[in-house]
Every structure is written in structure tokens, then in C-alpha cells.
Amino acid sequence: MSVLVTGGAGYIGSHMVWELLDHGEEVVVLDRLSTGFDWAVAGAATLVVGDIADQELVENVIREHEVDSIIHFAGSIIVPESVSDPLGYYLNNTVKSRSLIESAVRCGVRHFIFSSTAAVYGSPKHFPVGEDTELRPESPYGTSKMMTELMLRDCAAAYDFDYTVLRYFNVSGADPEQRTGQSTKGATHLIKVACETATGKRPHMEVFGTDYDTPDGTCVRDYIHVSDLVNAHYLALKRMRNGKGSLVANCGYGNGYSVLEVINAVKDVAQKDFEVRVSGRRPGDAVAIVAEAERCRQELDWKPRFDDLNTIVEHALNWENKLARRNRE
Numbered sequence: 001m002s003v004l005v006t007g008g009a010g011y012i013g014s015h016m017v018w019e020l021l022d023h024g025e026e027v028v029v030l031d032r033l034s035t036g037f038d039w040a041v042a043g044a045a046t047l048v049v050g051d052i053a054d055q056e057l058v059e060n061v062i063r064e065h066e067v068d069s070i071i072h073f074a075g076s077i078i079v080p081e082s083v084s085d086p087l088g089y090y091l092n093n094t095v096k097s098r099s100l101i102e103s104a105v106r107c108g109v110r111h112f113i114f115s116s117t118a119a120v121y122g123s124p125k126h127f128p129v130g131e132d133t134e135l136r137p138e139s140p141y142g143t144s145k146m147m148t149e150l151m152l153r154d155c156a157a158a159y160d161f162d163y164t165v166l167r168y169f170n171v172s173g174a175d176p177e178q179r180t181g182q183s184t185k186g187a188t189h190l191i192k193v194a195c196e197t198a199t200g201k202r203p204h205m206e207v208f209g210t211d212y213d214t215p216d217g218t219c220v221r222d223y224i225h226v227s228d229l230v231n232a233h234y235l236a237l238k239r240m241r242n243g244k245g246s247l248v249a250n251c252g253y254g255n256g257y258s259v260l261e262v263i264n265a266v267k268d269v270a271q272k273d274f275e276v277r278v279s280g281r282r283p284g285d286a287v288a289i290v291a292e293a294e295r296c297r298q299e300l301d302w303k304p305r306f307d308d309l310n311t312i313v314e315h316a317l318n319w320e321n322k323l324a325r326r327n328r329e
């Protein structure tokens with residue numbers, strides 16, 4: 001019996017692979033390596049290079065590896081990119097997910113965990129944001145993920161399988177043991193960009209908008225350590241295998257930090273000042289979004305270990321330094 005991790009060579013997926021291996025699971029990764037890296041899982045799990053919408057390939061993998069559960073990360077993840085390329089996002093995140101779900105149903109895979117996003121909420125009026133808040137995505141990215149959530153809900157009602165949808169808030173940090181981390185080239189996520197600037201890979205960075213209706217005028221987000229996030233997936237897998245049924249849960253800590261607070265944390269932890277330029281608002285950005293995080297703790301008995309901004313930043317910086325050393329060698 002094994003777990004199929006789509007997008008397992010990517011940032012979050014590769015942390016998931018290590019989490020599963022640490023718990024003694026058999027893991028097979030399906031990744032087309034468009035943004036992921038084979039070295040992220042090399043020697044640890046079986047890697048199949050291919051597309052999640054190649055049903056012949058996917059179904060062969062499921063049968064050959066006796067896959068009982070799929071954890072689905074593969075997809076496109078950049079909010080502003082989705083605004084300029086909505087069709088690309090609906091293809092990668094919605095249409096291809098439909099194909100993967102169909103393969104899962106056909107092959108009798110019983111458990112499906114889906115990597116969703118807080119972007120399905122848009123800019124909610126009340127904080128923190130609970131799972132029953134109305135879904136009003138403001139970007140094609142959020143809409144593309146919401147559509148897959150709805151497909152899973154309807155398929156679980158019609159066919160013999162359970163699903164868990166985990167709605168991620170802002171995932172950041174890296175494996176404390178530095179086995180993997182965020183290695184994406186041209187990454188756009190705030191903590192990654194700030195760490196690249198602190199380690200000299202970028203001459204300066206930008207703050208996208210300082211005129212929002214927040215205490216310091218910059219957007220507020222709930223940053224969650226990637227290792228805590230993948231642990232929630234492992235607990236969700238155990239929960240479904242124990243017959244507890246489907247679940248939709250937020251993955252965040254319930255703490256909000258502004259863009260400026262994050263940048264200052266990076267400067268503090270790195271003990272380095274760097275140039276920060278103020279520029280205009282970025283398309284598709286929600287003003288503020290912070291999780292109501294109780295359901296994950298209660299339903300999964302989730303006990304986060306890294307709920308601290310400086311720890312997240314420290315692990316992200318350690319990984320950035322490791323990447324810099326690797327590039328020099």
C-alpha cells in the first residue's frame with residue numbers, strides 16, 4: 001500500500017514526502033518537473049515524471065504501487081499570474097484535477113487530500129476566517145481551487161471515497177533538518193523574496209502597496225511553517241484511514257503579520273539591513289486574511305511545533321544559505 005503525492009518534487013510536496021517517509025509510509029511521487037526538482041526526493045521515494053492528466057500513466061502507477069491515498073499538490077500557485085493567465089490556471093488546477101479524481105475513482109483509491117488555499121475566501125469581512133465563511137475568491141487562482149473543492153464534494157457523495165480539503169494560508173519556512181526547502185526559481189512569495197534579498201541574491205525588494213486599510217498600510221497574512229502544514233496532511237490521512245470521513249479545514253495559526261512586520265523579522269533574524277522599495281498594489285491581493293484555526297487542531301489533533309514568525313524566517317534563511325552554498329560549489 002502506498003501514498004501517491006502529486007507535485008511531490010515541489011516546495012510543499014517534497015516536505016510532504018519526507019513527512020510520510022518519517023512515518024514509515026511507502027511513497028510514490030508524480031511530478032512533471034516543471035517547477036519541482038528531482039533531487040528534492042531523489043533516493044527517498046519513487047519518482048515518476050509525468051502529468052497528472054495522463055490517465056494511462058496515473059492509473060498504471062496507482063495499480064502498480066497499490067495506492068490507497070492520493071495527496072494532490074500539483075498545480076499553479078501564483079495569484080497575480082492567474083490574473084493574467086486564467087485559462088492556464090483553470091487547466092492546471094481544475095481540468096487536470098478532474099482528470100486525476102476520475103483516475104482515482106476508476107482505480108478505487110479511497111482517500112484524497114487536496115491542497116487548497118485561503119484564496120477561496122477572497123477578502124472576508126470578518127476575522128478570523130472560519131471554514132463556513134462564504135467562498136468568494138478574488139483571483140482565478142482562488143476560483144480554480146474552489147472548483148476542485150466542489151468537484152471533490154460532489155464525487156465523495158456519488159462514489160466510494162473520502163476527501164480532505166486543506167485550505168492553506170501563507171506557507172513558508174523549510175525543513176528544520178534542511179533536507180528540502182523552497183527552491184523555486186523566480187519565487188514571488190514574501191518570505192522567500194525577503195530571504196533572497198537578505199542573502200544578496202536580489203539587490204532590493206518591493207512592498208506592494210502601503211495604502212491598505214490595515215494598521216501599517218500593508219497587507220496582513222497568516223504565515224504557517226511548511227513542516228507543520230505537512231504534518232496536518234499526515235494526520236488527515238490517518239483520520240480518513242480510521243474511517244472518520246471527509247473534512248474541510250483551514251491550515252494557519254490564526255496570527256496575522258503585515259508585510260512590513262515580516263520584512264523586519266527577516267532583517268532581525270538575518271542581522272542584515274537591505275533596501276526595500278515601496279511600489280503599487282499587486283493585482284489579486286486580498287487586504288488581510290487570518291485563519292480561524294481550531295478545526296484543524298480539534299479534528300486532527302494537530303499540535304503545531306513552529307508557530308513563531310522568527311522560527312519560520314530562521315528556517316527559510318538556513319535553506320536560502322544552503323542553496324547559495326550549493327550554487328557556489
Ligand code: UFG
Nearest residue numbers: 079117118119169170188189190193206207208219259282
Ligand atoms: N509581497 C510584497 N513583496 C513581495 C512579495 C509579496 O509586498 O516581493 C506582499 C504581497 O503583495 C502580499 C503579501 O506580501 O500582500 C503576501 O504575498 P505572497 O506572494 O507571499 O502570498 P499571497 O498572499 O499572495 O498568496 C499566498 C499563497 C496562496 C494563498 C494565500 C493565502 O500563494 O496560495 O497566500 O493568504 F492563498
